[in-house]
Amino acid sequence: MAHDPFREQLEVDRLLRQGIEAVEGTNQISDGNPICVVDLGEVKARYQLWTQHFPHVAPFYAVKCNSDLKVLEWLLRLGAGINCNTLAELEYVLGLGFDAKKITLTHPFKSQTLLHTARLRGVSMLSFDTIEELDAIQKSFPEAELLLRIATYETVYGKRTPSHFGITTEDIEDYLKAAKQRDLKVVGVSFHSEAGGDPTQSFQSGIIQAIETIPHIIKMAIALGFHPRIVDIGGGFIGQSFPKVAGAIAEALARTLPPGFTIIGEPGRFMVDSSTTIACKVLGIRGCSRGRSNIPAVICINSSVFEDFAMFVTDYVEPYVEPFKVHSRYLTWKERGQKSGEGRNYMVAGYSLFEADEFVKIIRVHHDINVGDWICFRHMGAYSNPPSAAVGGGESRTMKLYHITE
Structure with missing residues (x-):
């Protein structure tokens, strides 16, 4: 129906x-x-709206947004991946039957217990944006597949301001080298716009600017011996502005990324x-x-x-x-x-x-x-x-x- x-x-x-x-x-x-x-029919409708406007962007639902059991079971049935932040979230979604290969861990301060559990359960896709976190990953989960989290930028009172989390443009090469020195594996790039679905151009332009830096990051990563293949465009999308924003972002992804990349997103509010x-x-x-x-x-x-x-x-x-x-x-x-x-x-x-x-x-x-x-x-x-x-x-x-x- x-x-x-x-x-x-x-x-x-x-x-x-x-x-x-x-x-x-x-x-x-x-x-x-x-x-x-x-x-739950509305959740399904939003999932279908996402796949309609983002056919090449796999949705990894941000479980912190709403962890209701039936909502998660419905999203599992629809085929969604999951974005987790905490140990409790990770154990919960694994217990529901979500595939470990379709789970990302993106908390900027991952505990040793979380890293140890992720390793035991086969959840290998992690983001990072600090040297300290690279050290923790090297100690507890050295074979993890890492996404280098870069900062997004928005204009506040006429000044270009980076997001609270993420590596700024001038430091990206240093962090790639730090991962290489620790014999870690960087497989892609992630970011998250903190404009939070702002109906103005701030949210959309922040994501597109981040996308446009990716070819340069890929070039640096390949030069260091990495094999990048994943881009995570984060979340923050809202229903009202979604079709227009998604269209602009999808066009930027198609124009910018080389063939063969896996693209994921982290919709939370948008889905529920x-x-x-x-x-x-x-x-x-x-x-x-x-x-x-x-x-x-x-x-x-x-x-x-x-x-x-x-x-x-x-x-x-x-x-x-x-x-x-x-x-x-x-x-x-x-x-x-x-x-x-x-x-x-x-x-x-x-x-x-x-x-x-x-x-x-x-x-x-x-x-x-x-x-x-x-x-x-x-x-x-x-x-x-x-x-x-x-x-x-x-x-x-x-x-x-x-x-x-x-």
Whole structure:
């Protein structure tokens, strides 16, 4: 069945209602649990969008973005590779059945335990960008296949600034020589733009500039006796700008790289952000704005940035918030999207009372929100769980429901 976003949203909404009814039951005064619906059909649609616009770039999903078991099982079924950072992530994805040859380790500070485990399990593709890491790899995993991580550049206040991680252009040859002196094997180049899918030209131009340096790096590597064959273009892609950005990058890759190279990418947010919707119950309202619609009231919900909304602390994202159940009645799709008529301003805060938990500063809602109502948050699939959460989801009081479209 072809992917139909409208039909998918109707099914997601049905599951949200089902979850709310299960949580509330006959006890209408219960604080309830947040409801999370994951649309695996949306994950599949994003995977297919990637392969459509990047037919020669193998997706290695960044597991830190969302380590939900069913999401990973779905990506395994679709044929994705995996990008890992930690020992817990590595052991988790290997346990799910991902091929060790389709896993990359790109954390800039790999522990000896991680390197030792990777060696035992046959996960050999590692990036590096420091001499210290070369020393650690020489000690624990000398036969690893290394990707030299280079810096990307973006213009900040008129100044060309390198990314936090990666080797700057003038130091690349020295690092290749250092790898050669340690009898290590460099098989390619990697980079990651820190512009994070910026819809301006910064993200796209940073990647294209990095691609354009690769022929020179290949020439230096071959002169030192290496046999480069892999390029990792990193992640940071977002759905809204993806087709245009992917087209420009694919053209640069085709124009620049010699034949026979394997190209991989590390999509995280792109694969999963649109897959997840979270519904939360309103526990309280403070400073109600009735009659003063320009002054926001604060809605307190039954979750927080320490549970389901970590992305609002670690990375700015535009919230997609809408009322879902108001005055004990589920709003229709048309009512939820209402933009006309009198509206009210609200802020949304978690129940922790930490300042960072006021994570939605201003939303305009054309319905009166009351204690006991439910509001929902769309596009919550990426980085929604805090970094301290266990890989694979761990224990959570949030009810998860899944929609699968074959």
